[in-house]
Amino acid sequence: MTTSEDIAAVRPGTSMPAAVAVLGTGAIGQDLVSKIHRSGVLDCALVAGRNPDSAGLRYASRLGYPVSAGGIGAIIAAPRPFDVVFDATNAMSHIEHHELMRPFDTLLVDLTPSRMGQMVVPTVTGMHAPAARDVGLISCGGQASIPVAHALARNFEVAYIEVVSTVASEIAGRATRLNLDEYVRTTQHAITTFSGVLDTKAILNISPAVPPATFRTTVHAIIAGDEPDSGLVAAVVADAATQVRRFAPGYEVIDCAVNGDQVAVCIEVMADSDVLPGYAGNLDIINSAAILVAEQHAARLLFAARTVVPR
Amino acid sequence: MSAVLIHDPTLRDGQHAVRHQLSVTALRGYAEAADKAGIPVVEVGHGNGLGASSLQVGRSAVSDDLMLSTVRDALAHVKMGVFMLPGWGTSDDLRRAMAHGADVIRIGVHCTEMTLAERHLGFLAEAGAEAHCVLMMSHMATPAELASQAALAVRYGARAVGIMDSAGHFLPADVTERIGAIGAATDVPVIFHGHNNLGMAVANSVAAAEAGARIIDGCARGFGAGAGNTQLEVLVPVLERSGFPTGIDLYGLLDAADFAGRELMSAPPVTDSISIVSGLAGVFSGFKHQVLDQSRRAGIDPRDVFFELGRRQAIAGQEDLIIGVAAELSGRRGNAA
Structure with missing residues (x-):
């Protein structure tokens, strides 16, 4: 079901960009706006927040995009429904937004760990345009770990998977801090879904180090049966990382240790962003995946428009 | 009182x-x-x-x-x-x-x-x-x-x-x-x-x-x-x-x-050299077993690992940082990728 060919085909280059809106003006929202700005197939039609003085709205205004402090109300009141709405608020709010967006023919891309939508991990779920109208990006730790967890589970008999992520305090906003339980539950659920391993655990650390620590995720696994060959583990993991780098270039395996039946794969993600500091790879990888989903949806809309030839 | x-x-x-x-x-x-x-x-x-x-x-x-x-x-x-x-x-x-x-x-x-x-x-x-x-x-x-x-x-x-x-x-x-x-x-x-x-x-x-x-x-x-x-x-x-x-x-x-x-224990805790280093470095004592394990495996001095963890301001729960630090100090980092 993977892939890489699909990912390569995502940026078709078009003169008919999809109209997208960003809901939420924190660091995630701002980075989304900057990534939409870089995209050839997405047009930022609205950035909506709650606080008229927020840095996120000012940033979007500076780039010349329409902004509103009306939150979800502004999204719903738009004269024409958006093709895609990114929800960069928090898990509790997303449940409400999901309901409010029900009447619209809009793809809702969820950056919160609400567990509402169809889960997407680009290199694992493939680039077939998602059928669901609510697509969930799981969590930063999920995006960083699942490609590796999935690759390990396909090549070895994995009995247990544990994912430990460390995010710099500087970039962990209020929604992240309030949503720790949702982060843990949603990430564990997604690891089980995509690896087939029932016994999973997700852990999130917030590092206060100064200067801030680069986003890191370690995938620990217990391999049942034969002791895994360290060369094979390294090769399998390196291949998964190469796939992820196609859309998140800062994704790097920094160590891959095999000790008896235990495997530990350490990953760091540097942000490739116009607005985020380098250490904020957690936001970069989830946003890059979200943008990919939106671009793929845009490509599908374009394909649909081309096949219905007007006479 | x-x-x-x-x-x-x-x-x-x-x-x-x-x-x-x-x-x-x-x-x-x-x-x-x-x-x-x-x-x-x-x-x-x-x-x-x-x-x-x-x-x-x-x-x-x-x-x-x-x-x-x-x-x-x-x-x-x-x-x-x-x-x-x-x-x-x-x-x-x-x-x-x-x-x-x-x-x-x-x-x-x-x-x-x-x-x-x-x-x-x-x-x-x-x-x-x-x-x-x-x-x-x-x-x-x-x-x-x-x-x-x-x-x-x-x-x-x-x-x-x-x-x-x-x-x-x-x-x-x-x-x-x-x-x-x-x-x-x-x-x-x-x-x-x-x-x-x-x-x-x-x-x-x-x-x-x-x-x-x-x-x-x-x-x-x-x-x-x-x-x-x-x-x-x-x-x-x-x-x-x-x-x-x-x-x-x-x-x-x-x-x-x-x-x-x-x-509960085979021997009571003792203030050994590693514990003094972890105290001086300001690193959580709970890292001790893993620092010793990883250092032995990588052939490096566990005291160096503790001081490096202190320099990186490691906090409790970041035990996976030990793997990375040991890899880096032994010059192993990057080879796996």
Whole structure:
């Protein structure tokens, strides 16, 4: 079901960009706006927040995009429904937004760990345009770990998977801090879904180090049966990382240790962003995946428009 | 002078010393002895608390459910405590612990990250639980920062708040200043939890009591990571002689400590060279086993690993950083990718 060919085909280059809106003006929202700005197939039609003085709205205004402090109300009141709405608020709010967006023919891309939508991990779920109208990006730790967890589970008999992520305090906003339980539950659920391993655990650390620590995720696994060959583990993991780098270039395996039946794969993600500091790879990888989903949806809309030839 | 409430995390923090392998028999035996001695709160769990059994830190020999039900059954007169780190355990774990009859629930957060505990302290306050909050690795923040973080904890619903000297880095004057600052900023009992890396745990605890701390932690035989925690059976008589009554029976306490020395550990904690380095480097003592394991594997000096972890300001829970640091110091980094 993977892939890489699909990912390569995502940026078709078009003169008919999809109209997208960003809901939420924190660091995630701002980075989304900057990534939409870089995209050839997405047009930022609205950035909506709650606080008229927020840095996120000012940033979007500076780039010349329409902004509103009306939150979800502004999204719903738009004269024409958006093709895609990114929800960069928090898990509790997303449940409400999901309901409010029900009447619209809009793809809702969820950056919160609400567990509402169809889960997407680009290199694992493939680039077939998602059928669901609510697509969930799981969590930063999920995006960083699942490609590796999935690759390990396909090549070895994995009995247990544990994912430990460390995010710099500087970039962990209020929604992240309030949503720790949702982060843990949603990430564990997604690891089980995509690896087939029932016994999973997700852990999130917030590092206060100064200067801030680069986003890191370690995938620990217990391999049942034969002791895994360290060369094979390294090769399998390196291949998964190469796939992820196609859309998140800062994704790097920094160590891959095999000790008896235990495997530990350490990953760091540097942000490739116009607005985020380098250490904020957690936001970069989830946003890059979200943008990919939106671009793929845009490509599908374009394909649909081309096949219905007007006479 | 005012009474001090002794909080005993032997069966939780001590787990770090034995890679979280305490048996049901050991848990029950110590809890019964502590109950007989009248130690007011007996805390139990994995070393990192509820839901923390993991490859990252070590997997528990006994499940949380079994640990809690065993200790609950053994405590007839005193309270059962549990500990949880947000991001490691969740509200589900808190709910389960309350169902098991946990009386005191401690939420631990890194000393500058109090906002991580807002949701869980709020949840516990709403549930009517006795919620306490401890600021870990407290040598990494100034007294003023600790005071404002502690005030935030009280605002979120904590009924007691305080600091852990997780790296055993403090000297008594440091403790006096920090406990004083927290006491001035809050109106709930202040907690002090010492580690013995520099041999100061008992002296620091006395300084804390004199500065106004009213809940002080101690572990039998100092059972705990690295150089161990404040040694309970020393702490209690020293506090009593200093004028802080604890209500604990001396012989009962010594019997509990003897049981711990015999049944919980192969040897009592000792301030070995690695523990001194971890205290100087300001790194959580619980990293010791893994630092030694990884250093041996990589053929490098574990003292270098501790100082490098200190330089990177590693906090409790970041054990996976040890793998990366060992890889880097041995020149292995990058080869795998």
